[in-house]
Amino acid sequence: MTIGAAAYTLLMLALIVYTVGDGSQKIFSFEGIKFFTGTNWNSVEGRESFGALPYIIGTLISSGIAVAIGVPISLGIAVFLSEMASSKISTPLSFVIELLAAVPSIIYGLWALFVFRFWILNLIEMPLYNAFGKSIPFFGVTPFGLDWFTAGIVLGIMIIPIVSSICREVMRAVPNTQREAAYSLGATRWETVRIAIFPYAKSGILGAAMLGLGRAIGETMLVTLIIGNAIGAAAIPTSLFSPSQTLSSLIANEFNEASSDLHLSALIGLGAVLLIITMVINIGARLLVSRMVKVSAGVKE
Amino acid sequence: MLRRSSRRRLVDKVVSISAIFSVILAVILLGSILIEVVINGARSLSINFLTQPPGAIGSGLGGIGPAIEGTLIVVGLASAIGAPVGVLAGIYLSEFAGNGIFPSSVRFFSDVLVGLPSIVIGIVAYISLVLTLGSFSVWAGALALSIIMIPIVVRVTEETLKVVPNSMKEAGHSLGIPKRKIILHIVLKSAKSGVITGIILAISRIAGETAPLIMTILGTDLFFTSLTGPVDALPLRIWRLVSQPYQYAHDFGWGAALILILMVLGLSLGLRLLAHRRGFKIGTIAA
Numbered sequence: 001m002t003i004g005a006a007a008y009t010l011l012m013l014a015l016i017v018y019t020v021g022d023g024s025q026k027i028f029s030f031e032g033i034k035f036f037t038g039t040n041w042n043s044v045e046g047r048e049s050f051g052a053l054p055y056i057i058g059t060l061i062s063s064g065i066a067v068a069i070g071v072p073i074s075l076g077i078a079v080f081l082s083e084m085a086s087s088k089i090s091t092p093l094s095f096v097i098e099l100l101a102a103v104p105s106i107i108y109g110l111w112a113l114f115v116f117r118f119w120i121l122n123l124i125e126m127p128l129y130n131a132f133g134k135s136i137p138f139f140g141v142t143p144f145g146l147d148w149f150t151a152g153i154v155l156g157i158m159i160i161p162i163v164s165s166i167c168r169e170v171m172r173a174v175p176n177t178q179r180e181a182a183y184s185l186g187a188t189r190w191e192t193v194r195i196a197i198f199p200y201a202k203s204g205i206l207g208a209a210m211l212g213l214g215r216a217i218g219e220t221m222l223v224t225l226i227i228g229n230a231i232g233a234a235a236i237p238t239s240l241f242s243p244s245q246t247l248s249s250l251i252a253n254e255f256n257e258a259s260s261d262l263h264l265s266a267l268i269g270l271g272a273v274l275l276i277i278t279m280v281i282n283i284g285a286r287l288l289v290s291r292m293v294k295v296s297a298g299v300k301e
Numbered sequence: 302m303l304r305r306s307s308r309r310r311l312v313d314k315v316v317s318i319s320a321i322f323s324v325i326l327a328v329i330l331l332g333s334i335l336i337e338v339v340i341n342g343a344r345s346l347s348i349n350f351l352t353q354p355p356g357a358i359g360s361g362l363g364g365i366g367p368a369i370e371g372t373l374i375v376v377g378l379a380s381a382i383g384a385p386v387g388v389l390a391g392i393y394l395s396e397f398a399g400n401g402i403f404p405s406s407v408r409f410f411s412d413v414l415v416g417l418p419s420i421v422i423g424i425v426a427y428i429s430l431v432l433t434l435g436s437f438s439v440w441a442g443a444l445a446l447s448i449i450m451i452p453i454v455v456r457v458t459e460e461t462l463k464v465v466p467n468s469m470k471e472a473g474h475s476l477g478i479p480k481r482k483i484i485l486h487i488v489l490k491s492a493k494s495g496v497i498t499g500i501i502l503a504i505s506r507i508a509g510e511t512a513p514l515i516m517t518i519l520g521t522d523l524f525f526t527s528l529t530g531p532v533d534a535l536p537l538r539i540w541r542l543v544s545q546p547y548q549y550a551h552d553f554g555w556g557a558a559l560i561l562i563l564m565v566l567g568l569s570l571g572l573r574l575l576a577h578r579r580g581f582k583i584g585t586i587a588a
Contacts, residue, residue: 002393005386006407009455012448013410016417019425076323084320093324095573100331102569104509106536107558110543111334114341114551157330164327188313211416218418220512221540248420248512255427255516271424275417282416286409 020275023268030262035269039233043254043263050266052273054235058148058244059277061237062227063216065152070159070216071209077160078167079193083179094168101161109222112154117145117226120153125241143241146228151244154226155219159212166211170204171197210285214278220248229253247274335562342559345552351560355522355538361549365557367524368538371439372564374525375518375534376508378443383450383507384500390451391458391496396484408459411452422448423513431517437531442518446510450503457499461492494576501572505565511536535561 027035031050038051077097081090125143132139174197182196198205228243235245245253247270258264349364356362390407398404426445431437465488473483489496514520519531520541535557542554 002389002397005389006393006398006404006455008386009390009407009411009414009451012451013414015429016414016421016425016448019428020421023424023428073323073327076320077327079316080320080324084317097327097331099566099569099573100335102505102509102565103334104511104536104561104565106509106511106539107338107562108334110539110554110558111337113543114555115333115337116330160327161331188309190313190316191309193316214416214418218420220418220420221536225540225543248418251420251424252512252515255424256519268424268428271421275421278416278418278421279413282413286412 017275020268020272024265024272026262026265027269030265035266036273039236041232041235041250043259043266045260048260048262050262050269051232052247052270054230054233055245055247055250055270056273056277058227058235058237059217059246059248059274062148062152062155062223062244062246063213065149066155066159066216067209067213069153069156070163070212073156074160074164074167074208074212075205077164078171081164081168082171083189083193083197094165097161098165101165103161105158105219105222108154108158109225112150112222113225116154116157117150120150121145125149129241138239139241141239141241144228146226146243147241148227148237148244149240151223151227151246154222155216158219158222159215162215163208163212166208167201167205170201170208173204174200206288207285210281214281217278217281218248218274220252224249224252247271247277338555338558338562341552341555342557342562345556346559350553350556354524358545358550359547361547365535365538365553365560367522367533368535368557369560370525371518371532372508372535372561374532375439375442375446375514376504378439378528379446379450379507380500380504382443383447383503384454386447387451387454387499387503388458388496390455391462391499392484392489394455394459395462396480396488408456411455414448414452415456418512419445419449419510420512420516423516426513427516434529436529437517437519439518439525439528439530439532441516442514442532442534445513445517446507449510449513450507453503453506454499457502458492458496461495461499462488464495465492498572498576501568505568508565508568509536509561511540535564 027050030048031038035050035052036056037053038049039053040049040051041054042049081094085093121143125145128139129143133142134140178196178200179192182192187195223246227245227249229249230243230245231250235243237244251267251270251274254263255267258267347364351364351369352366353362353364354367355364390411394404394407398407422445426441426448430441430444434441469487469491470483473487478486514534514537518534518537520533520537521531522533525532539554539557539561542550542557545551
């Protein structure tokens with residue numbers, strides 16, 4: 001019975017890969033390589049054309065921003081909690097951050113749409129637009145706060161609780177002898193973190209960052225609310241403030257209104273691309289981490 | 302020499318200040334989410350809001366009754382499928398399997414499964430259940446959510462069972478107790494709280510999922526009628542309310558968000574209090 005349950009897990013993954021592969025066959029034979037390089041997205045019958053490039057770019061760029069913002073802040077929080085704060089501060093703060101990791105992403109989306117969007121609009125986008133809008137095309141679109149830039153930042157905020165909780169846990173698992181050795185050599189706090197903590201905790205930190213990246217790439221509903229939902233070539237981010245679209249947000253937006261089998265297959269094809277991207281990252285990260293652990297043999301927690 | 306050490310101290314200061322700055326930034330941003338949800342959400346709370354079905358779009362009437370009911374049904378059903386399968390697979394990995402190819406690949410691929418975007422799981426549930434059975438259904442939603450749940454429960458269960466000391470199992474064997482009884486009465490019993498932790502973590506994770514639900518349970522304005530028909534859910538309702546161009550709908554969205562957050566944080570908080578009382582630690586890795 002237990003082995004059956006274990007096999008069920010494998011079976012589900014096989015089912016996922018098979019179904020997505022089978023469902024997207026139609027679009028791959030229709031578009032071929034153009035599915036990955038095309039920018040046109042048209043589901044009107046007789047003029048069908050499906051190119052996923054803008055959404056692949058939109059996905060990579062928004063989750064890239066998310067990691068660029070979320071991971072350094074999470075590391076800062078983890079360093080503060082595990083190396084700087086007294087337990088009077090760090091215990092309740094870690095507790096609250098761990099709780100926040102359970103807040104559903106749709107609620108981040110709601111907050112971003114009605115609250116945070118206006119902070120970004122008034123504090124960053126409008127000043128940039130007023131200052132450079134006329135001279136630099138990159139700032140040349142009138143901002144509404146509904147663009148890939150905002151989406152990336154909100155995704156970054158969304159991954160902070162989970163990434164910082166894991167980083168803190170990994171850093172706390174570093175034995176105290178490591179810290180004591182560094183301090184006894186006269187290292188400052190930062191030097192201790194850099195030479196004694198980070199090398200020891202790096203595989204865990206990398207794993208946390210990868211988990212955050214995976215969450216940001218796969219996030220759907222939050223993105224549909226704030227990315228502006230552009231279609232076709234317009235979804236390629238040419239300006240900092242231009243609306244865009246990710247693979248998952250386009251699937252969510254069009255799935256229930258798919259007008260033909262080909263359209264449905266094209267959306268499943270987007271899912272296949274998403275599946276490939278996340279699997280490559282996931283498996284790559286795991287191999288990297290296990291190699292790192294082997295290299296620094298004996299220091300695995 | 303002096304300049305070098307003052308530079309080192311400066312770097313140290315800068316790093317410390319940026320660490321404190323990140324904490325302050327996170328507290329402001331994440332605090333703002335909680336405060337906005339509580340303040341805006343509390344305004345629309347009423348008995349009617351919690352029990353009534355949604356009114357006509359734009360009418361400003363009705364509530365989120367079907368969504369609350371639907372979330373409880375779908376998440377409950379998903380847990381009823383996901384928890385036993387996850388725990389059994391975890392038991393297999395920790396008690397029966399060694400490090401052969403099959404158990405290793407189960408471990409590896411459950412980790413891969415945890416990392417898959419939930420919308421992909423939604424697509425698969427749509428094709429294999431909704432299309433073949435011909436209608437959006439509670440079953441499809443529950444099965445999709447259970448696929449998200451299982452790998453989390455598997456890994457947490459395995460990790461917790463592994464920690465149970467071998468001497469306890471050996472004591473059982475030396476008394477001639479059959480293996481299944483040892484696992485049921487000794488291993489599972491002493492690892493009970495850890496296994497429950499994994500299950501609750503997974504439940505709070507799937508309760509907030511939205512993407513796979515669009516493709517499986519679809520959402521409706523009506524209360525639950527049958528397991529083979531569509532049903533509503535809180536995250537889905539929030540999404541639909543927010544997409545409407547009416548102020549009252551947005552207020553309702555905040556109200557629904559408050560209920561969802563109370564459910565999820567209530568689970569999480571309850572779990573942590575339980576953990577505190579029983580004196581075991583919760584890993585965040587699986588969350």
